[in-house]
Amino acid sequence: MGWNRKVLRVDLTAGTCREEPLNMKWAQDYLGSRGLATKYLVSEIDPKVDPLSPENKMIMSTGPLTGTMASTGGRYTVVTKGPLTGAIACSNSGGYFGAELKFAGWDMIIFEGKSPKPVYLYIENDKAELRDAAHLWGRSCWETEETIKHELQDPLVRVSSIGLAGENEVMFACVVNDLHRAAGRSGVGAVMGSKNLKAVALRGTKGVSGIHDFKAFMKATTEAKKVLADNAVTGQGLPKFGTQVLMNVINEMGALPTRNHRDVQFEDAGKISAEAMHEKRESDGKAQLVTNAACFGCTIACGRISEIDKGHFTVKNSPKYWGASGGLEYEAAWALGAANGVGDIEALQYANMICNEQGMDPISFGATVGAVMELYDMGVLDAAKIGIDSPFGSAEALAKLVEMTASGEGFGKEIGLGSKRLCEKYGHPELSMSVKGQEFPAYDSRGIQGMGLAYATSNRGACHLRGYTVASEVLGIPVKTDPLTTEGKPELVKAFQDATAVFDSAGICVFTSFAWTLADVQPQLDAACEGDWSMDKLNEVGERIWNMEREFNNAAGFTAKDDNLPPRLTTEPAKTGPAKGLVNGLATMLPEYYKVRGWTPDGVPTAETKARLGL
Amino acid sequence: MWKSLHIDPAKCTGCLQCEMACSYEHTGVFNPSKSRIKVFNFEAEGRKVPYTCTQCTEAWCLNSCPVDAIRIDLSTGAKMVFEDTCVGCKVCTIACPFGTINYNQDSGKVQKCDLCDGNPACVEACPTAAITYIDADWTGLDKMRSWAAKANTPTTAA
Numbered sequence: 128m129g130w131n132r133k134v135l136r137v138d139l140t141a142g143t144c145r146e147e148p149l150n151m152k153w154a155q156d157y158l159g160s161r162g163l164a165t166k167y168l169v170s171e172i173d174p175k176v177d178p179l180s181p182e183n184k185m186i187m188s189t190g191p192l193t194g195t196m197a198s199t200g201g202r203y204t205v206v207t208k209g210p211l212t213g214a215i216a217c218s219n220s221g222g223y224f225g226a227e228l229k230f231a232g233w234d235m236i237i238f239e240g241k242s243p244k245p246v247y248l249y250i251e252n253d254k255a256e257l258r259d260a261a262h263l264w265g266r267s268c269w270e271t272e273e274t275i276k277h278e279l280q281d282p283l284v285r286v287s288s289i290g291l292a293g294e295n296e297v298m299f300a301c302v303v304n305d306l307h308r309a310a311g312r313s314g315v316g317a318v319m320g321s322k323n324l325k326a327v328a329l330r331g332t333k334g335v336s337g338i339h340d341f342k343a344f345m346k347a348t349t350e351a352k353k354v355l356a357d358n359a360v361t362g363q364g365l366p367k368f369g370t371q372v373l374m375n376v377i378n379e380m381g382a383l384p385t386r387n388h389r390d391v392q393f394e395d396a397g398k399i400s401a402e403a404m405h406e407k408r409e410s411d412g413k414a415q416l417v418t419n420a421a422c423f424g425c426t427i428a429c430g431r432i433s434e435i436d437k438g439h440f441t442v443k444n445s446p447k448y449w450g451a452s453g454g455l456e457y458e459a460a461w462a463l464g465a466a467n468g469v470g471d472i473e474a475l476q477y478a479n480m481i482c483n484e485q486g487m488d489p490i491s492f493g494a495t496v497g498a499v500m501e502l503y504d505m506g507v508l509d510a511a512k513i514g515i516d517s518p519f520g521s522a523e524a525l526a527k528l529v530e531m532t533a534s535g536e537g538f539g540k541e542i543g544l545g546s547k548r549l550c551e552k553y554g555h556p557e558l559s560m561s562v563k564g565q566e567f568p569a570y571d572s573r574g575i576q577g578m579g580l581a582y583a584t585s586n587r588g589a590c591h592l593r594g595y596t597v598a599s600e601v602l603g604i605p606v607k608t609d610p611l612t613t614e615g616k617p618e619l620v621k622a623f624q625d626a627t628a629v630f631d632s633a634g635i636c637v638f639t640s641f642a643w644t645l646a647d648v649q650p651q652l653d654a655a656c657e658g659d660w661s662m663d664k665l666n667e668v669g670e671r672i673w674n675m676e677r678e679f680n681n682a683a684g685f686t687a688k689d690d691n692l693p694p695r696l697t698t699e700p701a702k703t704g705p706a707k708g709l710v711n712g713l714a715t716m717l718p719e720y721y722k723v724r725g726w727t728p729d730g731v732p733t734a735e736t737k738a739r740l741g742l
Numbered sequence: 743m744w745k746s747l748h749i750d751p752a753k754c755t756g757c758l759q760c761e762m763a764c765s766y767e768h769t770g771v772f773n774p775s776k777s778r779i780k781v782f783n784f785e786a787e788g789r790k791v792p793y794t795c796t797q798c799t800e801a802w803c804l805n806s807c808p809v810d811a812i813r814i815d816l817s818t819g820a821k822m823v824f825e826d827t828c829v830g831c832k833v834c835t836i837a838c839p840f841g842t843i844n845y846n847q848d849s850g851k852v853q854k855c856d857l858c859d860g861n862p863a864c865v866e867a868c869p870t871a872a873i874t875y876i877d878a879d880w881t882g883l884d885k886m887r888s889w890a891a892k893a894n895t896p897t898t899a900a
Contacts, residue, residue: 195772332775334776345766418788430755432788451786
């Protein structure tokens with residue numbers, strides 16, 4: 128078991144909600160969450176479909192460990208064809224929403240068609256209905272959650288919604304649940320907006336009873352929690368400093384992309400780091416960080432809860448931002464800060480709050496602003512065109528542009544297209560720091576070579592969460608490899624990609640993999656789920672999911688040419704730091720990677736590989 | 743010797759492991775909606791606070807019950823709801839000043855913390871020791887120790 132064996136199919140065009148049994152054959156082959164939802168998606172849509180058309184579908188899915196006592200077992204995934212990339216989009220989120228979906232008795236929700244008017248889905252255990260959302264349209268994620276709780280007279284309801292960015296079809300809009308947790312990347316929020324679906328509100332009181340062997344499960348989860356507690360990263364580093372623990376580390380390695388990847392070290396990294404969040408401000412004597420926080424079931428608790436400086440220019444007239452709210456994680460601090468050369472941590476926190484409030488991916492937003500600032504620097508764009516002076520390092524520009532992008536005002540509409548479309552429009556496609564149209568996260572692949580290959584081959588476009596070789600190349604988890612060489616990286620990238628697919632599909636957080644290997648997850652899955660869940664099978668499931676996603680992208684029109692990096696990373700050497708003089712060696716790694724994957728030199732899974740994986 | 747549940751909200755991260763453990767202990771299902779301990783999230787202040795029954799000596803719930811369905815477990819001091827006797831009248835839920843005894847629609851009875859026969863599941867499950875189970879007479883011991891440590895006294899007697 129582990130699954131509720133129940134799928135909710137919502138036809139938004141017809142306005143109907145229908146229950147159907149979960150395909151258990153697929154559950155055995157694709158596990159849950161990311162893998163299982165993707166199997167449903169690729170079986171039901173044309174890969175060439177326009178992502179923002181009614182013919183695209185969007186799936187919210189839990190995994191077998193979601194809603195259980197497994198540490199971090201609270202995650203759900205949003206799977207669809209993504210508008211930013213045109214590739215498979217698959218973004219997962221923590222908070223409490225995923226577990227609640229499981230408690231209501233469902234494994235996943237499939238949304239199809241397009242509602243003629245704004246609606247939200249309300250689920251109370253077995254009961255599911257679409258409700259009018261005219262009064263919610265035009266409101267932020269925060270107002271939407273509050274309004275729904277108020278009108279249902281139920282403070283315990285869990286809400287996932289889109290803000291202005293999703294309504295305006297910002298190409299990197301996200302789906303936000305529990306105020307500041309997000310299915311963040313690839314524009315899944317724009318798909319939700321295109322379907323006139325404002326929110327999903329859940330109340331589940333049935334709980335999770337379908338654990339195959341409760342006694343073995345309690346033993347396995349207790350042991351695995353101890354591994355997290357005893358590990359220096361998951362037991363100490365992440366709770367105290369959050370993912371921001373990386374800012375100074377990556378900067379010292381010369382792998383902190385700065386000013387649209389022109390530089391690899393940021394002189395103000397210390398000012399936007401975890402340590403800076405702990406420091407007391409001169410203005411009010413308070414640290415920005417208030418406390419750490421956990422998502423559902425998480426015994427790590429890396430989340431940041433912060434309070435902005437009330438006197439800062441961004442909020443001094445807006446008391447609604449003065450309270451504690453979701454704080455800076457490493458990726459957001461980098462994208463809003465180093466990527467634009469902005470060293471004002473209060474401005475970063477403001478931009479971060481707007482991203483949460485209006486449902487926007489801070490990585491793609493920040494990185495796109497980085498490209499805009501470079502175009503401004505080159506004289507291609509000016510203040511009249513953008514609406515504000517936008518040199519690198521301008522906190523004022525960052526704060527103004529985040530508002531304009533969410534609301535689709537003026538030049539914000541163009542930023543909302545993402546850096547690829549924007550840079551193409553202004554004649555400089557080479558300045559978009561992206562792969563397959565999705566912007567890079569916070570690791571420069573000249574200083575961490577394996578990440579170049581991981582970015583180039585990630586099925587959802589540039590991403591750190593599809594094959595996080597940083598763990599090995601920087602932190603030595605599970606084994607230390609040299610970040611400055613390409614040797615052994617194809618095998619490493621494949622191993623990380625396949626294992627991550629299993630973590631994501633189980634319904635747990637990939638951050639556990641700082642301490643856990645698949646061998647720690649296996650006993651938990653084996654106890655939760657019926658059937659054989661050996662290590663061999665898990666490895667095969669991970670590889671199968673990866674190849675399924677690849678096949679979808681190939682069918683959507685992607686080729687080996689799209690497994691590429693912007694020329695800046697392969698031709699302009701890093702200027703400073705340990706990687707000084709290096710470019711990324713993608714050309715060396717990619718053919719080898721295809722071979723390791725069992726793909727043709729053109730990046731297509733061979734008939735033999737497909738047969739081996741049952742595809 | 744009785745022990746008390748002792749809660750330090752400053753250590754709570756809001757993971758809800760306690761709610762899952764409580765519901766599993768009492769219903770055999772992971773189901774926070776049936777938990778007898780609840781974690782409250784004061785979002786704008788960044789505070790999470792677990793809250794449950796403190797096992798009052800002169801317990802309002804016990805004294806208000808018209809059918810004597812709430813009795814003391816002499817080994818732990820817990821005020822126990824006897825489901826065979828409880829008629830689901832909910833008078834105890836009105837009497838309790840703290841809201842920690844509640845009606846359960848599934849059973850038609852009320853439910854409250856019973857200290858799990860002296861081995862509270864929430865304590866076992868809490869990853870940060872925000873919930874502990876300590877000597878009922880000395881719940882202030884840690885606080886006393888921390889103040890004592892601040893006393894400016896010489897290290898050895900003269």
